Amino acid sequence: MSDQTNATGIPEPEGASDIIDTDFEIGQHNLEGQLGPFGFDIHNPVFLISGLSIVAFVIYALLAPEQAASFFGWLRPALTSTFDWFFMSAANVFVLFCLFLVVSPWGSVRLGGKEASPDYSYAGWFAMLFAAGMGIGLMFFGVLEPVYHMAISSPLGVPSPFAADGSIIPENVEAAKQMGLAATIYHWGLHPWAIYAVVALALALFSFNKGLPLSIRSAFYPIFGERVWGWTGHIIDTLAVFATLFGLATSLGLGAQQANAGLEHVYGIPNTITVQVILIIAITSIALVSVLRGLDGGVKVLSEINMVIAAVLLLFVLLAGPTVAILGDFVTGLVAYGADLGSLSNPIGRTDDDYRQGWTAFYWAWWISWSPFVGMFIARVSRGRTVREFITCVLIIPSLVCVLWMAVFGGVAIDQVLSDPATSAVKANVIDSYSPELSLFAMLEGLPLASITSTIGIVLVIVFFVTSSDSGSLVIDTITAGGKIDAPVPQRVFWCTFEGLVAIVLLIGGGLGSLQAMVISTGLPFTLVLLLMCVAIFKGLQTEER
Numbered sequence: 001m002s003d004q005t006n007a008t009g010i011p012e013p014e015g016a017s018d019i020i021d022t023d024f025e026i027g028q029h030n031l032e033g034q035l036g037p038f039g040f041d042i043h044n045p046v047f048l049i050s051g052l053s054i055v056a057f058v059i060y061a062l063l064a065p066e067q068a069a070s071f072f073g074w075l076r077p078a079l080t081s082t083f084d085w086f087f088m089s090a091a092n093v094f095v096l097f098c099l100f101l102v103v104s105p106w107g108s109v110r111l112g113g114k115e116a117s118p119d120y121s122y123a124g125w126f127a128m129l130f131a132a133g134m135g136i137g138l139m140f141f142g143v144l145e146p147v148y149h150m151a152i153s154s155p156l157g158v159p160s161p162f163a164a165d166g167s168i169i170p171e172n173v174e175a176a177k178q179m180g181l182a183a184t185i186y187h188w189g190l191h192p193w194a195i196y197a198v199v200a201l202a203l204a205l206f207s208f209n210k211g212l213p214l215s216i217r218s219a220f221y222p223i224f225g226e227r228v229w230g231w232t233g234h235i236i237d238t239l240a241v242f243a244t245l246f247g248l249a250t251s252l253g254l255g256a257q258q259a260n261a262g263l264e265h266v267y268g269i270p271n272t273i274t275v276q277v278i279l280i281i282a283i284t285s286i287a288l289v290s291v292l293r294g295l296d297g298g299v300k301v302l303s304e305i306n307m308v309i310a311a312v313l314l315l316f317v318l319l320a321g322p323t324v325a326i327l328g329d330f331v332t333g334l335v336a337y338g339a340d341l342g343s344l345s346n347p348i349g350r351t352d353d354d355y356r357q358g359w360t361a362f363y364w365a366w367w368i369s370w371s372p373f374v375g376m377f378i379a380r381v382s383r384g385r386t387v388r389e390f391i392t393c394v395l396i397i398p399s400l401v402c403v404l405w406m407a408v409f410g411g412v413a414i415d416q417v418l419s420d421p422a423t424s425a426v427k428a429n430v431i432d433s434y435s436p437e438l439s440l441f442a443m444l445e446g447l448p449l450a451s452i453t454s455t456i457g458i459v460l461v462i463v464f465f466v467t468s469s470d471s472g473s474l475v476i477d478t479i480t481a482g483g484k485i486d487a488p489v490p491q492r493v494f495w496c497t498f499e500g501l502v503a504i505v506l507l508i509g510g511g512l513g514s515l516q517a518m519v520i521s522t523g524l525p526f527t528l529v530l531l532l533m534c535v536a537i538f539k540g541l542q543t544e545e546r
Contacts, residue, residue, distance in 0.1 A: 045234050047480040047491070050241040054498050061505035072506075072514035079520045080361040081353075087364040088347035088356075090527045094194040097534045098391050101201075106541040107388030111201075112208040114545065118384035124304065125381055126397070136255045136464045137366075138188075138405050139457070144439040145187070145359075146410025147417055147430045150180025153355040156343055161418070162431070168421060177414055179340070181333035183355065184410060186344045188402040189337060190395060192367040195530065197394045199375025200382065202533045204390070205540050208383050213482055216240040216372055216529075222539035223532060236529060237479050240372040243526040244479075245495075245502060247369030248472040250515040252503040254437075255465040256280050261437035262458040266451055271437075277504050283462055284500030287469035288493060306463050313456055314408055320447045321412035329411035330404055337403070362516050365523030368530060376475045387541070413443045469499055 061068045101107055110116055118125070151160050158179040161172040202219035212218035217233030224232050256276040263269040318326055350356050382390055413426045421427050425442035429435045444453045473496035481491065506514045 046237045046241065046482075049234070050238050050245075050480060051494070051498075053242070054245060054502065058498070058501050058505050061509045065505075065509045068505075068509035069514060072509060072517040076362070076513055076517035076520055077357075079365075079517075079524060080357040083524060084357045084361040085347040087361045087368075087523075087527065088345065090368075090531055091191045091195065091364045092345050093531065093534065094198050095190050097537075098194045098197050098395055101537075101541075102388055102391050102395075106544065107386065107391075109205075109209075109387045109541055109544045111204045111385055111387070111390060112383040116208070116384040118382075120381050122393075125393075126307075136251045136258075136461065136468060138402065139440060139461050139464060140254045140258050140436065141184075142405055142409035142440065143413045143426065143443045144430055144436045145184045146180045146406055147413050147426060147439070148180075149183040149355065149359075150176045150414060151417070151431050153183070153352065153359065155179055155183040155352050155355040156340065156350075157352060162421070166421060168418065173418060177418075178332055178336040180414065181329060181407065181410065182336035182340045183344065184406050185333055185337040185403050186341065187359065187363045188406060189399040190341075191345075191364070193395045193398050195364075195367045195371050196374045196378060197391050198530055198533055198537070199371040200378035200394065201387065201390060202537050202540075203376055203379035204382050205387075205537060205544075207379065209544060210540065214376065214380065215479055215482055216376075219533050219536050219540075222536045239522075239526050239529060240479055241476055243369040243371075243522040244373040244472060244476055245499060246518040246522045247366060248373060248468060248499050249502040249506055250366060250519045251370075251468050252280060252283075252465060252499065253507050253515045255461050255468070256283075256503065256507065257437040258440065259458055259461045259465070261435070262441050262454055262461065265438060265441040265445075266454045266458070273507060276507055280500050280503050280507075283465045284469060284496060287466045287473065287500075288496050290466060290470040292489060292492070306460070306467055309456065309460050309463065313453065313460060314405065316449075316453060317412055317444075317447065318408050320449075321408070322415050325415060326408050326411045329414075330407035333403055333407050333411075362520060365520040365527075366516075368527050369519050369523040371526070371530065372479065373472045373475045376478060377471050409440070409443065412447070413439070416443065416446045469496060472499060 149155055151162055154160060156179065158175055159169075159172050161169055161176040163169055199216075199219075203214060203216070206212045206218045206221060207214040210218075210221070212221060215233075215237055217228045217236045220228050220233070220236060227233070228236070253276075256279045259279055260269070260271050260276045263275070264271040269275060344360075347356070378394060382394075385393070413430075417424045417427045417431070425445045426439065429438040429442040440457055441454050444450050444457060447453065473492055476495045476499075477492045480495075503515075506518060
């Protein structure tokens with residue numbers, strides 16, 4: 001290989017650079033395309049294929065809801081029981097790859113070039129990252145999951161502290177509590193953020209440093225070369241659109257269910273599919289306004305509002321609950337997570353199918369399906385960071401915040417369940433009847449000012465709902481417009497609208513199970529894309545000045 005590089009910074013054989021440069025310009029020109037009917041950017045087949053497929057899916061689910069519900073009910077357990085080992089092994093690879101980059105010489109590479117400086121402060125950066133990354137999930141699972149794993153799923157075979165008659169078995173309490181926290185942190189710690197970091201780093205590196213369009217296909221230039229501007233790239237971007245759309249639809253469905261449960265709990269509004277559909281329509285309409293305002297005028301403002309509300313609620317629960325015990329749970333959870341990380345990550349020889357297949361496989365597929373959305377969003381706001389700084393901030397710091405959130409909300413719920421299981425609203429809704437959407441409000445019911453804090457919780461879910469919808473619309477819009485940051489407005493409206501429609505038809509066609517089934521089915525092929533992306537990142541970093 002010579003010292004010559006093509007337009008992307010990837011070394012090419014001597015004498016080939018002029019040809020490659022010309023081909024790259026042609027490829028990029030083809031991606032830019034022109035506006036078609038209704039103001040859509042039909043630059044390549046990605047928009048048409050993904051758009052028409054989503055429209056067809058919505059029509060099918062609306063015309064045959066019973067058939068769709070039956071299919072989705074079969075799909076999720078079939079995939080998780082067959083491919084749980086694959087999801088778990090791939091997630092382990094992403095964590096190890098990120099940790100390698102942190103300590104490697106390539107950690108000093110700066111995204112955007114040596115002279116680049118960050119576009120956003122740490123505060124603004126983290127606010128956008130959290131609001132887009134895991135907001136609805138933290139609200140939905142923050143209380144539910146630690147209690148569930150402590151009492152029901154028995155990760156790694158740790159027995160429940162509850163006997164068959166509902167009484168407490170004292171000798172099982174401490175081990176079950178620690179495992180409940182550790183098993184939850186495992187799903188919200190290093191592994192999901194490593195998935196996000198891989199996609200975000202790939203997009204930032206090849207867009208800011210190599211001058212390629214901000215699109216998923218660009219990350220694969222070191223592997224496929226000029227083919228990324230043809231059908232190879234079209235397939236990659238189309239898979240990214242499907243994964244993102246169904247990952248977002250799952251979050252929107254969860255958000256609608258939880259907001260409706262809260263409205264019934266506080267204000268007596270019926271908890272029905274009809275109300276949830278109305279919520280999705282109303283909140284999608286709000287998200288449209290934010291989408292039209294763009295990244296800084298809409299998403300950033302809402303994200304910062306979200307962070308303030310979330311911090312207030314977190315602080316209230318911390319102070320109103322058993323504060324010392326909660327802080328102890330934070331430390332206990334971290335220690336238990338570190339001690340059990342190897343065992344929880346091991347996909348071989350396990351007997352805890354409920355936990356491994358019902359939770360871990362679903363989570364990894366969900367995070368992977370979200371990764372084009374969160375990864376591109378993080379990439380857009382991360383110019384100027386070094387690779388080491390980027391991965392450390394995206395991987396380590398958010399994980400610690402998630403641990404704190406789970407320790408506070410889950411720790412209070414566990415304390416309520418163990419202190420008075422006979423009257424605990426959390427036990428009644430999570431353990432006895434399994435109403436996951438009510439778990440947050442059941443926990444708040446045991447604290448002072450329950451009606452006020454429950455209302456704040458509803459508002460927080462809704463705002464997280466809006467930020468996820470508008471952020472996701474901007475990202476899908478960017479992918480289908482070939483990396484354009486300022487894609488046509490009608491196209492943004494189209495994707496924002498259809499995110500809501502997909503969430504609606506999945507709720508109608510089977511509820512939570514159908515949402516999870518589609519996440520896993522789209523996350524599975526995209527896992528292969530992410531594994532290849534690690535290879536592309538390594539090849540790309542090797543051409544960068546350190």
